[in-house]
Amino acid sequence: MARFLKDRTPSKGMVPGSLVLIGKQKMEKPIVQFKRIEKDGLREVEVSNIREAIDQFNPDAVNWINIYGIHDIDLIQSLGTEFELPSLLLEDMLNTDQQPKYDNGETYDAFIMKMLHQVEKSNRIYAEQVTIILRTDCVITVQERKGDVFEPVRERIRKNKGRIRSHGNDYLAYALMDTIVDNYMFLIENIGSKVEELEERLFQEMDTHIVEEIYQYKMELNYLRKSIRPVRDFLVVLNKAEDSYIQERNQQFLNDLHDLTVQCSDAIELYNSLVSDQLNIYNSNMSNKMNEVMKTLTIFASIFIPLTFIAGIYGMNFKYMPELEFRYSYFILWGIILFLAGALLVYFKRKKWL
């Protein structure tokens, strides 16, 4: 039901920095994976705790700790302890309502972002929170559940395509963010193409389905904007930050990523205004149709109601009604009726109602 904000009751009255899961638990047992990406090979292991992963770090390689599931408070706590992460950051990681944000810590850069996926049947978009922590010695990602969004990145690493093996931990962090943002563009394009298709039905069909669709697109665009705008904004800050852990040589990629988020935002605003225009146009069309209906009614009623009255007059049973006796009355009356009907038709024609 409530997609835009989640139930915060668990955190009510807690000390700032308390670790509480806000949102639903999405998998049974958390999983911790460790990948060591060296120049000449890749080592992937499932480990049982953070320490175990740290022990296998290779300072010359790219080290990636990948955690699925955030309901295990102890695990998150141990993450904080091992890497000296402040409790406010850990709290944010567990609060799936947290807006995307960039935290420029003393020994790390942390990025909280939303991974979006669309449920096919209902067209609804849902968000999952991803935290990416970049340190000089490793990258840590924390997701709500096991998913396949980073699969393309893993694939590239396995096949030794791309620059991850050679460009360091910060490039890996960038590549992960890029994958998330790239996905935004696909979702926007998906909604956008439906919005553009709606255009053609707008002047044909006149039913509530169109209104429902318009409303739905507005909702989804709002939802997208909520997830994307803060990313666009923090990338500006990141690009200017002098003490970030993104190295100089990877700066161009961040610029490119920022351009992409700007393009996302612009596309959202564009489609939003298209959809608003469509609703306005729909309403104008509706008025047009209504007008046509009313004209039809008015013409029929205005012609036949007076005529019926005339017929009613001569259906009266008064004893003394001179016209009734007259031989040509009936024919004269038809003449009057036809003349009246004709006159009214001409009148409506002049008013351009016909």
Add this chain to the structure above:
Amino acid sequence: MARFLKDRTPSKGMVPGSLVLIGKQKMEKPIVQFKRIEKDGLREVEVSNIREAIDQFNPDAVNWINIYGIHDIDLIQSLGTEFELPSLLLEDMLNTDQQPKYDNGETYDAFIMKMLHQVEKSNRIYAEQVTIILRTDCVITVQERKGDVFEPVRERIRKNKGRIRSHGNDYLAYALMDTIVDNYMFLIENIGSKVEELEERLFQEMDTHIVEEIYQYKMELNYLRKSIRPVRDFLVVLNKAEDSYIQERNQQFLNDLHDLTVQCSDAIELYNSLVSDQLNIYNSNMSNKMNEVMKTLTIFASIFIPLTFIAGIYGMNFKYMPELEFRYSYFILWGIILFLAGALLVYFKRKKWL
């Protein structure tokens, strides 16, 4: 009645800095409490005046003076005298219409904020003013009446949870503000979930209740915005202020608090635009319904009014109406009637009104 601005008549024509209560008196007799939070224990006393509290200050502990009730001008005046607070600040404390503001004084930081609570039955939100004054030696809070909003903080102090005992007066001030802002988020979420529920009824029900609800949510969102936006804005100033009484080590908490107010503001705007969209959609639906009603009327009337006219014609009592005598007239007439009705039905079908 007037919730957004209160009656200012009492202050009319007064010297700036005059102490006048704007708003209603909300309790009988003011209460002054004093709490000394030391590393190894907490001392709570009700004191009869400010001086008595000051005498019990422990420079190494967190000292908290808590005043309920602002209608006792003398008490507020003595507060000003004891701590050398400027009269303009005291005036603001008594003006419950005062917008939230941050005053960076020479010996203190003062925060005027609104504590919000929702009346269950009417869904209406009401504000009470809280002033938090932070000095190097103590924290002073002034509330309109005895309430339980700071209860969680007191609870934490009593149970020695959280960092208040160890982080100093400025952390206490932060914790109090955090409690207030946290509550905003709950209220927004509460309205938000109702707004999202409305979505489902929007295409089902068509009555004024929905319009009334929409209007009410708009009002409450406006009310929330009025209380929250200035807080968001002064936190930016506070975060940059070099001479504030918030110490370096507690800066991160303020940043976090600012993030929360930003999220509040964004959520308010989001729900505001959702509600506006819902009203638009409701109106479009309304037009659709109206159109349907009008079509029904038009079809019924356009078919039966002409037919009634025909029947009326042959109900006339003219002496000489040749058709009346003809044996098959009646049946031919039925034929004509059915043909006309059918033709009109086909016509309306083609117009897609059926």
Add this chain to the structure above:
Amino acid sequence: MARFLKDRTPSKGMVPGSLVLIGKQKMEKPIVQFKRIEKDGLREVEVSNIREAIDQFNPDAVNWINIYGIHDIDLIQSLGTEFELPSLLLEDMLNTDQQPKYDNGETYDAFIMKMLHQVEKSNRIYAEQVTIILRTDCVITVQERKGDVFEPVRERIRKNKGRIRSHGNDYLAYALMDTIVDNYMFLIENIGSKVEELEERLFQEMDTHIVEEIYQYKMELNYLRKSIRPVRDFLVVLNKAEDSYIQERNQQFLNDLHDLTVQCSDAIELYNSLVSDQLNIYNSNMSNKMNEVMKTLTIFASIFIPLTFIAGIYGMNFKYMPELEFRYSYFILWGIILFLAGALLVYFKRKKWL
């Protein structure tokens, strides 16, 4: 009639800096008053010209020259000559259409502001222009006519309340501005309380009066905004100006005044959006009512028009109509009629029109 801009014809084609009265003459003969506020007493005299006032200046006291009536060009000209005021400033003083502005001259600070008052019956707000000129040796105020807006300030001086006697000429200038701005807040609150009351009638009454009221509130809010916004804006400039004639120790009062104008502006925007929402809600309600009316018509017409047709059929006078002869026809017809009416009622019930 034209309240928002006044007729500028008199100034057409004039040299910039020409002294022409734009607006109406509001009193017969201008009055020049002089007040010398000394530590131990107040001297008030009506003087016949500016020179006479200057001769009585006491460099250690607060000297206040108060001019009512701006249609006497010679008087204004002599003011300019005596105090070396530039002709552009004098022109602005006479142009009652002049927006509020702050002029930071070499020997003076000039503030042009609008004094607002509300005509009770029509609720309309009208503005009068006040110019306050602050010099190191005196304060000069120029008003369109004798009025009582500064009465509270005079009262305070007489009773020796407030700080005017001790805080210098600049404090007097501030106190006058504060009186003007304070009055804005009262007017806003006045309109605001009416707007909030309207809320309750919005779902009850459905007539043009509500629309008229809404329109009027919009107008008055526009009028208020026009007078207040420039004041808010110039106070920012003044607060930052290093060469203003407001002394350091009175700076805090200016800050407070600026806060008040910000609050005024925010309240205006708030009520403006409330009123706009009310109009939208009114329109939605209107559609709801219309829909109800149309349904009533449609139900009545759709049931009785077909039935009337049936009755009409058997009111025809054809010689050969077999049903007429049959003994139970009439009763069968009643059956058919009731069945049809019932069927249509069920149909409308299903459509939720009943």
Add this chain to the structure above:
Amino acid sequence: MARFLKDRTPSKGMVPGSLVLIGKQKMEKPIVQFKRIEKDGLREVEVSNIREAIDQFNPDAVNWINIYGIHDIDLIQSLGTEFELPSLLLEDMLNTDQQPKYDNGETYDAFIMKMLHQVEKSNRIYAEQVTIILRTDCVITVQERKGDVFEPVRERIRKNKGRIRSHGNDYLAYALMDTIVDNYMFLIENIGSKVEELEERLFQEMDTHIVEEIYQYKMELNYLRKSIRPVRDFLVVLNKAEDSYIQERNQQFLNDLHDLTVQCSDAIELYNSLVSDQLNIYNSNMSNKMNEVMKTLTIFASIFIPLTFIAGIYGMNFKYMPELEFRYSYFILWGIILFLAGALLVYFKRKKWL
């Protein structure tokens, strides 16, 4: 027809800086006038080319070259050659679609502005382009045709009123701009007073004329905004420019001019929002009226259609209709009819439709 943008076909595919007239030729033969304004007299001559004027320059006087007609490309070209003006500036002078702009050249300041005049009958405003070039030795003005807009300035020079004779070339340039902007204010005031008058008719008349008027005012305000806003914006730049040819002593006049353009812009926005509100109010009124019409119809139809049905029933000719024979049937029927009509009236009264 197309007032907002003109046909640019002539410039299609031309080199930037090509001299092509965009817009219509508005007079037969261009005129070049030269005025030398000396302390003790004014010399006015019509000259045949630019050179002739330059030869008569007096370095101690104000020299003003005034060109009417911009269709003579050679003339404009010679202007460029004599004063070393860049071809891009000459191109802009000939492009009457050019937005107002300020060009801070090496030996000149150029101001392109729009002179507006209103055609009385249609209320439409039309623009003519004026270029004012200020150099240390002279002022050059280029207009589309001979007009009287600068007449007041010329008058003042002739009568030796104003400061032009003594304040130099830059003051002349300012005085010309001031004349143009002053005229804007008159036009705005003109439209404004009509907008304010409309207010009173808004609740009386209900016809399309009001909608047409509203639309027209919106158009004209748009047109004014298009001409005025860029002037307001470039005056900010000019006031800050350190290398402009406006001398220090005339700076205050520019500030005043900027204030006037700000006031113009604010007034345009104000009237624009008044007009938009009026359209909204008109629409609400329209709905109110429609509702009233529909209620009237519904009441008449809902009362008389059922009654007509009842009358129809007893107009049927069935052989066996027991009621017809009964002596008091007719009077009972009238009772039923009156009761039904009364009941429906009470029903509509309760619904507040009456």
Add this chain to the structure above:
Amino acid sequence: MARFLKDRTPSKGMVPGSLVLIGKQKMEKPIVQFKRIEKDGLREVEVSNIREAIDQFNPDAVNWINIYGIHDIDLIQSLGTEFELPSLLLEDMLNTDQQPKYDNGETYDAFIMKMLHQVEKSNRIYAEQVTIILRTDCVITVQERKGDVFEPVRERIRKNKGRIRSHGNDYLAYALMDTIVDNYMFLIENIGSKVEELEERLFQEMDTHIVEEIYQYKMELNYLRKSIRPVRDFLVVLNKAEDSYIQERNQQFLNDLHDLTVQCSDAIELYNSLVSDQLNIYNSNMSNKMNEVMKTLTIFASIFIPLTFIAGIYGMNFKYMPELEFRYSYFILWGIILFLAGALLVYFKRKKWL
């Protein structure tokens, strides 16, 4: 169908900087042209690869490589290799959905822009992407297909008109951009003149065509804005950039180009608001018409339905109806009927419905 965003499936999951064509292939085989513009002549050759062109560079001449067709990845790749262009830039060149952007590289300036053309019949505007790369030794342009948009520039070069031969590579780049932007202005003017024409039909015709047109203009203005705004924005950056490859002496042309894009943007916003106003006016007119229709219906129905009822009464066949026997009943009834009709007419007249 989807004009605003294109199908991005081909790039799904690719490494950033991968060369994939997004959009449709618009020609069979790519073409590479090379032009060497020397002071005394122009050499044009079609070459088969980039190398071949580079070999013919003359360092003292303007060298222009012109590529049509972007589906040949190898060609684009070789372009990247020869000129050491970063892969992110090449990716952008192939992504025809790329927003216009300016890339300030180490050895080049790259401009991605949209060339727009309007399909006559449907009025729709379509975009093609053009990349202009400026280096100290050459200009490279990459287009989606062979087109004639740069024809005027080529023509000028051939005829030795304009400054291209003498002003260097950067002037050529500017001239190309100017040609593109100039074309925007033509398209805006084209739509604008249609919008202004619509104004006259707005109060005459009342059909859905006008709504359809309004919608279409809104779409096209949106489409134009999407292509133009980023150009306007990057020109600001370019004008301030200190390390761009545009030389000092050509700076004025860039300023002029920026002015033109500002004018484009302003015109788009202007027409957008005109079109929105037109839709509002159309809707108000629609309501007016509807009101008129309803009044006609109400007057006819309210007059004749009661009269028909009266006639129906005396058409009843009750045995005992005293009025029927009375000799003057019929004439009295006509009197009543005429009186009733007259009374209702007066009533409607008073309500101003007639």
